[in-house]
Amino acid sequence: MSTTCELVQVADAVAAELNAESFSLPFTAVRHYETAMELEETGEIAVDVVPVSPGMEEESDTTLRFDSAVDVAVRYKFTSADTDPATGRINTLAVDDLLNLVQELGRFLSLRRLTEFDAVFVSIETMFGWVPDHLQQWSQFTSIFRVTYRTSLPAEEAA
Numbered sequence: 471m472s473t474t475c476e477l478v479q480v481a482d483a484v485a486a487e488l489n490a491e492s493f494s495l496p497f498t499a500v501r502h503y504e505t506a507m508e509l510e511e512t513g514e515i516a517v518d519v520v521p522v523s524p525g526m527e528e529e530s531d532t533t534l535r536f537d538s539a540v541d542v543a544v545r546y547k548f549t550s551a552d553t554d555p556a557t558g559r560i561n562t563l564a565v566d567d568l569l570n571l572v573q574e575l576g577r578f579l580s581l582r583r584l585t586e587f588d589a590v591f592v593s594i595e596t597m598f599g600w601v602p603d604h605l606q607q608w609s610q611f612t613s614i615f616r617v618t619y620r621t622s623l624p625a626e627e628a629a
Contacts, residue, residue: 476538477524479587480621481538484542485500508604516546517542518541523539524536525539533623537619540617541615542579547610580617599613
C-alpha cells in the first residue's frame with residue numbers, strides 16, 4: 471500500500487535533505503517507524519527520522535494546513551576504542567563530537583524550506599539532548615529532537 475500523506479512526505483524529505491548534505495560526522499539518515507532504542511552494532515552513527523504526529527486545520531475556505539512533526543534521533547554505540555581503559559569511562563571528546571553533530575543537524579533543518587517536498591519550517595524542540603541512562607547502561611549516545619514543517623493543500627486534494 472502506497473501513501474502520499476503529508477507526514478510521510480515531510481519525513482522522507484527530511485531524511486533526503488540530511489543525506490544530501492555533508493556534516494562533521496558521516497551517517498545515513500533512514501525514515502522508519504520502529505526504533506529500538508538500543509543499537510546492536512557499534513561504531514556507526516544511526517540517524518533515524520520518525521514521523522510522529524500530523525496536525526491539520528482549515529487555513530481558508532479552500533485550503534487545509536498540515537503541521538507535520540518528525541523526530542530525528544542520533545544514536546551511536548561506543549566501541550572499546552572510545553573508552554578510557556584506566557577509568558572505563560567513555561571519552562568526553564567522543565560525546566562532544568556527537569552533541570556537535572546534533573547541533574549541526576538542528577541548525578541545518580531550522581528556518582529552512584524543504585526542497586524535496588515543499589514544506590516550510592515551523593519549529594524545533596529538543597526532546598532529549600542526550601540520554602544519560604543509555605550512556606551508562608548501553609555505552610550508547612542517544613539524542614532526539616523534533617522538527618515541525620508546514621504544508622498547505624487545496625481542500626479537494628487533501629480529501
